[in-house]
Amino acid sequence: MSYYYSMKMKKYIQDFEVLRNERLSKDYYLLKLWCEEELPVIMPAQFAELKINDSPSTFLRRPISIHDVNYEKNTITLLIRIAGDGTAKLSEIRQGMILNMIYPLGNSFSLPLKDKVLLVGGGCGVAPMLYTARYFMQFGFDPTLLLGYRDKESVLRRGKFEKYGNVFYTTEDGSFGEKGNVLNHSLFSPEVFNFTKIYACGPEAMLKNLGKWAIEHGVDCEVSLENLMACGVGACLCCVQNTNEGHKCVCTEGPVFNVKDLIW
Amino acid sequence: MSYYYSMKMKKYIQDFEVLRNERLSKDYYLLKLWCEEELPVIMPAQFAELKINDSPSTFLRRPISIHDVNYEKNTITLLIRIAGDGTAKLSEIRQGMILNMIYPLGNSFSLPLKDKVLLVGGGCGVAPMLYTARYFMQFGFDPTLLLGYRDKESVLRRGKFEKYGNVFYTTEDGSFGEKGNVLNHSLFSPEVFNFTKIYACGPEAMLKNLGKWAIEHGVDCEVSLENLMACGVGACLCCVQNTNEGHKCVCTEGPVFNVKDLIW
Amino acid sequence: MVNLEINFNGLKLKNPVLTASGTFGYGTEFTDFIDLNRLGGFIVKGTTLNHREGNPYPRMAETPSGMLNAVGLQNKGVKVFCDKIYPEIKDYKTNILVNVSGSAIEDYVATAEMINTLDNIPGIELNISCPNVKEGGMAFGTSCVSAAEVVKEVRKVYKKHLMVKLSPNVTDIVSIAQTVEEHGADSVSLVNTFLGMAIDAKTRKPKLSTITGGLSGPAIKPIALRMVWQVSKAVKIPVCGLGGIMTAEDAIEFLLAGASSIQVGTANFVEPDATIKIIEGIKYYCRKYGVKDINELIGGLKS
């Protein structure tokens, strides 16, 4: 498969100190973590496996995307949506507590070959898109972001996202940006659409529709998937995604796949 | 068996708010808890079953003696010794957190029929002795306390205990009070010993020796035992102690037994 | 209004929630916490023909998400049950079943016969699966031949609802269930505890006086659920499911897997009012997901 799968980056098990836990909205929290040691290079769409402390009902680690990185300050930021007990515990974590992570995991979005690229995030899927936009920008690209939310109250980190690209919004109820889901946005109307590549993360249904659209319109499209994981390092074979080449591990051969390769 | 076994007191499941968690020494913590509702009457040597929050390795509740009660302020005080994961979690609990208890459980030390009584506590077994002394005092008795510790650093709540009785000490290394274990104390020398009844709580070996001594010397002696418990309410039959009348539940027919009735 | 009533092969349950034998005493231990009349039923302690002192202390060890017990059927014998305990509990407006245990077929039969005379006991749960007594119990429940034999003999003398409690410590629980069905069981309950063991690494000693004991609690839930699913597809009599049920969600999973009623065991130790919370939780679930009748959920696993 494509070149970006072959990258072998060293993985670390490290303790991070929680610098800040900020509630962004009803279900979303922003965790800022600091590590004593220098951070390794992290690629866009890579993730970490977090150990959940003090949770009687959470036995395995939980995969969470890298939302942002600050190499000068040795900090990593995570965007957490409460989905169940494990993420609920993460939302309760307080400053000064220690969080153990295995990272950086997975492959990454490939660097665009030419401008203009569209980054699409839906709901919790906006998480990896901030660092992706920032990363692409460093390489001279000027990404456009399209972020889909339920409603105005759910919109996350506007100021931050808007620093790294031109940002458009959809909300299901139309209370912010255009009404509908991301594919309903006018960016996708034939007269307007002028991107060479789409990068996306979000709910499976959104990614499938987007992938179908991209293939039909001959647009290159990479998606970051969120399968259930046990190990995160390619050992258990639990996280597989069916592809043209058979079952692939989302944790090591993903989370990023080109939609052309997926059998959905 | 004796009259105090027949008492049937209503049990409650209640949430308590942690007012204070004070570290007393290396392994000992004092938890002060407050309940919104009025406290029921609690008898000396009764205990509570505490739910341990946020502990992946602690599934069952943990039995802990009532160390002190303040009916005016609706507070209960517990003395916790770190023995394993469950008590370690209790030691980390902070002000404002909620602790769920089932209480009051078990029978109790019987009221002395005449003065003078000796209350013996060893290590963590001093826990129920404070409330016992205070309770007996209210009924006009003037208890003597003999508290055994490892060393001077381990001595707990001196000021508090000394309010409710005449207190003597032993330490294993002689660094405070008399040297040795409680039975080595000069209170037990034939010329000195003038108590009509002994009430004791502490390590099994101590209670056994004390019981043997009491029987040999014809002194009435009640001990409070600490068997492993699952339910605390007489349902599981896990906590049994062998007695002259067969297996008895320590949680409902104990924790207090007259040493005469025990088969050790 | 959600209908929670279930006709469990003749037993009328006001809801599917019963309590598991040996974890709920005689019910009276819990009256400070809950109203027993609200339960679908409760199953009293393992009762044997003669008084049993049970195994020596220690009888309990905590394990990851569970516990081991080695109580060994401590009870005062069926006569004391009939004379002293039955009169105290018989007027609760719920189904009181007696868990009948034994180590010889004659004992099972004699015990069942005495219980048969008690008007307000609509059924027994025949325990052929206790792992904690040397001379038998589980041995009956781990082979089809012996299970058939004991059920057949008890059926002859016991006229009311005969529930048979199966052991999970077997290769093929389905054929045992089918055998007891064939020999006259009105229902099966599963599972009893798994034979397990715990060692104290410090002292190098077993944590239980009997070395091995029965594992219960959430740890066993996935295996219990699988067995309930397998058995309920293979027999016509209803299945009472148990093993690690702590919450209403757990209970609903067992119903979906095919159980027509469930038992709450070890959970009673952690939350003495677990049963009531589960009943309330089931009601809440039904309202939330538009379930009008709890019977819709039974065996309702989608594929």
Place this chain on the structure above:
Amino acid sequence: MVNLEINFNGLKLKNPVLTASGTFGYGTEFTDFIDLNRLGGFIVKGTTLNHREGNPYPRMAETPSGMLNAVGLQNKGVKVFCDKIYPEIKDYKTNILVNVSGSAIEDYVATAEMINTLDNIPGIELNISCPNVKEGGMAFGTSCVSAAEVVKEVRKVYKKHLMVKLSPNVTDIVSIAQTVEEHGADSVSLVNTFLGMAIDAKTRKPKLSTITGGLSGPAIKPIALRMVWQVSKAVKIPVCGLGGIMTAEDAIEFLLAGASSIQVGTANFVEPDATIKIIEGIKYYCRKYGVKDINELIGGLKS
């Protein structure tokens, strides 16, 4: 200095800690976290004669103190193992065993025959206990007759250490262990996973694509420990114990129960360096309790 070396019926282990098949990939997945040369050994993924895609997603469900998996022996087949993977791992200075799985006796035999040619593979672990493949696997491990047959045939072609991995989903694991001993096994490992199930109450669907799957993790430890204790008393060949080992204390409990070596499985998912922590922890325990030689602990349960 504590001696951690064990002679495991001819296999020289530098310490008793191995990794469990299917939980440690081919070892290489863990080289960022630990030095593989420090392990007593590692057991690679279940390997079959032909390439297998395994079961559809979802294959995993978390359970109380454990997990269910339904991977279904996804692997590229023994030929790819020999040609591509073996050359990459063969020089690690530890015992690399191959877990040989199959669904027909001929497949087991053919696979074992090929592995027999690999110089640096001192043994195989014959998996007659996988609950996650329809056509067989576990079926071999749940009856004495079929277990005997497959072991006998593989023994004919396989000349090095033959470890046989037993299924816990049986009434009598001791007789199966005795049978495989009789037919030429050099050791047994136990336990494989317990057949379990999980349901999503909200969607009313099974959580696994295959409905049932294999339960592993701390939840099963008490049962695994009991089985290791029973089996190691009943056979002369050494026992490799596993099932829920997370810590050095867990490992020591298995040794005390009679295991001569242990495997770390699911723990690798939670702590990729669990094995090393366990080895260090065993050393610490030995120093603390004055154990000079780890062999003193094996079967050292006191009563």
